[in-house]
Amino acid sequence: MQLDRTQAPDFRTIESVQFPTPQVVTLDNGRPLYVVNVGEQPVVRLEVLFEAGTWHEQTEGASFFTIKMLTEGTKNFSSAQISGHFDKIGAFVDLSHTPDRANVMVYGLTKHLGSILEMVSEMLQEATFPEKEFNDLRNITLQNLRINLEKNAYVATHQFKKHLFGTAHPYGRSQNEATIKALLTSDLQNFYHQRIKGRPFRVFLSGQVGEKEIALVNQFLGQQKTVESILELPSREITPQTEPLWLEKEGAVQSSIRVGRRLFKRQHPDFYRMIVANEILGGYFGSRLMKNIREDKGFTYGISASLVPMRQEGYWVIGTDVKKEFAQVTLDEVQKEITSLQNELVPADELEVVKNYMAGEFAGSLNTPFEIADRVRLMVLEGLDVDFYSNYIQRLRVVTAEEIQNMAREYWQWNELQRVIVG
Incomplete structure (x- = not known):
């Protein structure tokens, strides 16, 4: 029987994964x-x-x-x-x-x-x-x-x-x-x-x-004796700067743009809502920022939004590189896309596509023992619940359009976002 290449293969959504217990x-x-x-x-x-x-x-x-x-x-x-x-x-x-x-x-x-x-x-x-x-x-x-x-x-x-x-x-x-x-x-x-x-x-x-x-x-x-260090850690005071930074570089053709803010760690109750909201805005190739700033405007080869949760703190950042003359208009378009998410609910079909993409990406990231070990290490070091990854997809699935709008309103107020432009 010859394969009919005019017909797309059947697909099914991923509802859960079996994450091995170490x-x-x-x-x-x-x-x-x-x-x-x-x-x-x-x-x-x-x-x-x-x-x-x-x-x-x-x-x-x-x-x-x-x-x-x-x-x-x-x-x-x-x-x-x-x-x-x-x-x-x-x-x-x-x-x-x-x-x-x-x-x-x-x-x-x-x-x-x-x-x-x-x-x-x-x-x-x-x-x-x-x-x-x-x-x-x-x-x-x-x-x-x-x-x-x-x-x-x-x-x-x-x-x-x-x-x-x-x-x-x-x-x-x-x-x-x-x-x-x-x-x-x-x-x-x-x-x-x-x-x-x-x-x-x-x-x-x-x-x-x-x-x-x-x-x-x-x-x-296992035979090496170990003792805790008795040294006190130096002060770790956070001293942020609030004014936007435009750093001129002589002869630069492009400008690198970073927009974002300090955010939370994986244990935060808004973590799953935020990663879905981030994916819609700029987390994958079909995101709103990519469609607008790459495909429609042609300002850049790529633009992305990322959550970076760390052990003590976390941050959220949008990053791209554009021609110098497009830097301000790119910022304006980023603000426009954020405002849209704050004022309008994400359509159901767009939200479903993003959830399916995220579920598939997560399942695909568990193909090798070393990739699984990376997840185990993260769970151990950050003190996450034992079901953090076992229930990962289910927790993505229940995020609503209203919750995404709330995330955009609470965490993406434009006047609260840090902006750095170099070029």
Whole structure:
């Protein structure tokens, strides 16, 4: 039977997903291990996560460089030997850093988990922060920063966050040459001892794993004694700026626009209503902002609206890049679309399309064990309910047009939104 390509295939809406429950194991030292045993391929991802982000540093910049230097030398291995160790077993190392935390993540074959853990344990307990490697990393970071500072989009994003939170707050702070140049290896060693070596951590193990792999984690990471840091955190006062910022850049052809405000975390009762409202305004390719500013006006290749919930705070932002001469009219059109949502109910067919799209996108984001583990990690770190993702689609489905209008009226008043334009 030949397929009739003139007929669209049948479809059905996604009403729910089965979100797997992680296995929670307590290691011998009392640290938690979260296991996501999903997948048909013999691959594994190990994550060891510390409360060691910008939020926890005494010296500005120390947290970023400390986590990035963990593979640059230990008591028993040089940088080249560490790199060679992971290369030999085909493992990939990702050292990530956020304002809230730091993460050591390694991907590899399940059969090599013991070798992975052996080196990770060495990095977490015996890092030495050699001077040459630190200078090399600092020079690379400075060069990347100089390149980024020439990009309007980079500058606009960082100026926007500084506008929301202030330069003293971890969420408003960004890298700068002066603090990078002032850092010493002793600053990194201090942060390492304050926040990583012998400090509490969480472990996430995902992929094709079982009792043997759990035992290996306990063997290498469960025997390390940990104690809480006794250092007090510096003040985290938020000092926002309220006036719009127009930052001129000589010779710039385009302007990068950021519009938004501080908002809430995932635990807030308006979270689900807000993500649906955001999707309609600018969250996907068929959104109102895309139809207006990209398709109808031709001002930009893309414009998006996003919720960015973090551990302590959150924010909402609209971002786009347009020709300089279109900057003000783009802002006017953004305001027009927001006003429309405040004054008119979203039609039922548009709301249904958006809900179906969001349900499909969510279901599609759970295809691999590592994607599932990402969700598990977020639930654990942000203290979300165990049914947060199991009931995710149902909670989207019940959002009404009236609730979306209320969200637009309560959170998108134009005179309360921060505006940053660079270009």
